[in-house]
Amino acid sequence: MIKIIFGARGRFFMQVAGRALRSLLVLALAGLAGAALVRLAPGWDVDEAQVDLRLSRQSVERIGAERALSRNPLSFYMKYLSSLTRGEMGRSEVYGQAVAQLIGERFSVTARTVGAGLLIAWCAALLLGTAVALSDRPAVLVGATALTASALSIPAGLLAVFCLLARLPPLAAIAAIVFPRIFPHVYEQVRAGRARPYVLFGRGRGIPPLRMFLWYVLPLAAGPLIALAGVSVTLAFSASIPVEALADSAGLGQLAWKAALGRDLPVLVTITLLLTAITTLVNFWSDLLLLCLGDTAV
Amino acid sequence: MRAIRLLAIVFLLATAAISLAADWLAPHDYAEQFRDHAGEPPSPRFPAGTDELGRDRASRLLHACRTSLLLALGTASLAISLAAIIGGVAGFRGGWVDSALSSLMDLMLSLPWLFLLLTVRALLPLNTSPSASISATAALIGLAGWAPAARVIRANVLSVRNSAPLLYARACGLRDYRLLAVHLLPNLKPVLRAQFWIFVPVFLLTEANLGLLGLGILEPMPSLGSMLAELQNYDRIPSAPWMLTPAFLLLGIVTSLHLAMAEAKTWE
Numbered sequence: 001m002i003k004i005i006f007g008a009r010g011r012f013f014m015q016v017a018g019r020a021l022r023s024l025l026v027l028a029l030a031g032l033a034g035a036a037l038v039r040l041a042p043g044w045d046v047d048e049a050q051v052d053l054r055l056s057r058q059s060v061e062r063i064g065a066e067r068a069l070s071r072n073p074l075s076f077y078m079k080y081l082s083s084l085t086r087g088e089m090g091r092s093e094v095y096g097q098a099v100a101q102l103i104g105e106r107f108s109v110t111a112r113t114v115g116a117g118l119l120i121a122w123c124a125a126l127l128l129g130t131a132v133a134l135s136d137r138p139a140v141l142v143g144a145t146a147l148t149a150s151a152l153s154i155p156a157g158l159l160a161v162f163c164l165l166a167r168l169p170p171l172a173a174i175a176a177i178v179f180p181r182i183f184p185h186v187y188e189q190v191r192a193g194r195a196r197p198y199v200l201f202g203r204g205r206g207i208p209p210l211r212m213f214l215w216y217v218l219p220l221a222a223g224p225l226i227a228l229a230g231v232s233v234t235l236a237f238s239a240s241i242p243v244e245a246l247a248d249s250a251g252l253g254q255l256a257w258k259a260a261l262g263r264d265l266p267v268l269v270t271i272t273l274l275l276t277a278i279t280t281l282v283n284f285w286s287d288l289l290l291l292c293l294g295d296t297a298v
Numbered sequence: 299m300r301a302i303r304l305l306a307i308v309f310l311l312a313t314a315a316i317s318l319a320a321d322w323l324a325p326h327d328y329a330e331q332f333r334d335h336a337g338e339p340p341s342p343r344f345p346a347g348t349d350e351l352g353r354d355r356a357s358r359l360l361h362a363c364r365t366s367l368l369l370a371l372g373t374a375s376l377a378i379s380l381a382a383i384i385g386g387v388a389g390f391r392g393g394w395v396d397s398a399l400s401s402l403m404d405l406m407l408s409l410p411w412l413f414l415l416l417t418v419r420a421l422l423p424l425n426t427s428p429s430a431s432i433s434a435t436a437a438l439i440g441l442a443g444w445a446p447a448a449r450v451i452r453a454n455v456l457s458v459r460n461s462a463p464l465l466y467a468r469a470c471g472l473r474d475y476r477l478l479a480v481h482l483l484p485n486l487k488p489v490l491r492a493q494f495w496i497f498v499p500v501f502l503l504t505e506a507n508l509g510l511l512g513l514g515i516l517e518p519m520p521s522l523g524s525m526l527a528e529l530q531n532y533d534r535i536p537s538a539p540w541m542l543t544p545a546f547l548l549l550g551i552v553t554s555l556h557l558a559m560a561e562a563k564t565w566e
Contacts, residue, residue, distance in 0.1 A: 026401075030409050153552040155503045155523075157510035158545050161532045238412040245511055246530060256413055257511055260420035268417040275410035283408060 015291055023284040030276045035077040035269065080269070090266030094259060099270050102255060110244065110251035114236045117174025121232070124179050129186030133194065134213075144183070151180035157242035170240075170247045177239040178232055185228050189221035196220070223290055230286035234279045306557035313551060317363035324357035329518040340540055347540045349528060353518075359544060362520035367551075369436050369505055369521065374497035376440030378447060382490060385448035389455025390478065400452070406445035412507070415442060419513045428519035435515055439504050447493040451486065458485045492559070499555040506548055522548045 089099035132144045151159065156177045163173035193199065194217055202212050240253035248254070252271055259267035316323060336352035338344060346355035388399035415438055422434055458464060464481050502522070508514040509523015510530070517524065525544040535541055
């Protein structure tokens with residue numbers, strides 16, 4: 001019906017609007033889920049103030065009562081969101097600075113590391129995955145699979161330790177963590193594309209391999225790989241925690257780690273919400289790209 | 299290849315058996331501190347050396363292995379139960395229930411779980427006992443990790459629900475609970491088993507990541523993750539490579555689990 005009234009373009013915009021709305025809803029619900037988990041954590045009512053000998057019993061009771069007032073996750077979340085719209089994210093208990101300022105200072109460090117790490121990981125995975133899929137030698141496949149399977153059997157933090165031990169920068173550690181998670185998908189997509197009947201037919205008819213690859217195999221692989229690109233951003237940001245903590249790099253990952261050790265709730269909640277927003281935004285963009293490719297992909 | 303997989307299963311069984319017998323096999327108590335022998339290299343008395351508090355690393359490794367394996371198995375059980383209930387109900391009921399539960403799965407998959415795990419783990423009470431921290435860590439990881447399996451289970455339930463035997467059974471007037479118990483669950487067993495064994499290495503690695511950051515199981519209880527926390531001082535590794543013993547054990551266990559799973563799939 002929409003197609004009849006507004007045409008193909010109208011339907012496209014309706015789909016975009018629907019996805020945008022869904023992303024906003026997911027972000028709002030994710031924030032609420034995060035707030036609820038934090039509020040319901042058993043140690044929410046407990047903090048260092050209770051064992052601070054400088055505070056009187058009345059002061060400790062007052063702090064406890066203030067905390068108990070915001071025990072309801074929904075009211076806490078609404079209060080948090082309303083202060084967020086005024087640009088207030090609270091004050092860090094560990095650093096004694098405004099959370100917005102702390103995050104502003106460190107976001108660029110993490111964005112650079114994660115961005116460069118993702119670029120390296122994707123380039124390596126695309127090149128190696130395509131090369132392995134195009135090569136018909138079983139030894140190459142076994143070698144590449146053994147390499148990625150070993151990397152997947154090592155915790156991200158340990159992989160970061162090995163990279164730092166080899167005097168590699170943090171972005172190399174991010175790339176080492178993300179690469180083994182992308183490579184199998186790239187390989188599988190290219191391999192499956194090459195095995196399609198019409199690709200086999202084209203090869204049999206003598207169409208040059210490069211043309212076959214660029215015109216028929218690659219467009220098929222594009223859709224799933226774009227979806228994977230969204231997931232890999234979340235992966236890279238998660239990997240930034242152990243990497244930055246171990247490399248002593250002043251980014252968001254290190255901030256989150258130190259905040260967790262120091263029970264710095266305002267920082268933790270804000271970083272989690274920020275990361276959820278980035279994840280949702282990246283997934284929305286990859287959805288949008290898929291939507292645009294929808295009609296053109298083979 | 300079959301021989302390698304068999305070797306992996308033997309390694310896993312041997313590791314599980316040795317770690318379960320840690321109380322009898324460990325030369326020392328895992329918390330006992332030999333202050334005069336802190337940071338020592340391997341010796342006949344301390345086969346894997348001692349940590350910086352003077353605790354026998356080999357004894358701690360045996361207990362750590364048991365803790366991590368039990369935690370991973372417990373967490374996988376919790377996650378697979380949640381996934382089976384949520385994915386099963388979504389696939390079986392369909393309609394708005396399916397839409398709502400599928401949205402919940404999407405929501406869970408879009409959360410940056412490592413950040414949220416750090417947050418909630420950091421909020422455990424300061425006086426939490428080590429054994430309570432095991433339960434709390436397992437519960438947190440389990441609650442965080444069920445969504446990918448729920449999707450797979452939902453897809454399988456959908457395909458089984460629309461299969462000819464189930465449509466026939468429904469047409470014969472079989473009630474929902476009987477359809478579930480007699481027809482659906484037995485068909486889902488291989489999927490549940492496969493998802494369970496996919497979860498175990500994933501949760502072992504998650505616990506290791508949390509432990510490496512000092513946010514896993516509380517001291518003095520050892521786990522493979524908490525033993526990896528020593529590696530935060532990675533500059534010491536070249537002069538004391540035996541610090542990597544827990545890392546290699548973890549690598550061996552996770553790799554063996556992957557190989558054993560591949561074998562199970564082949565058998566099915």
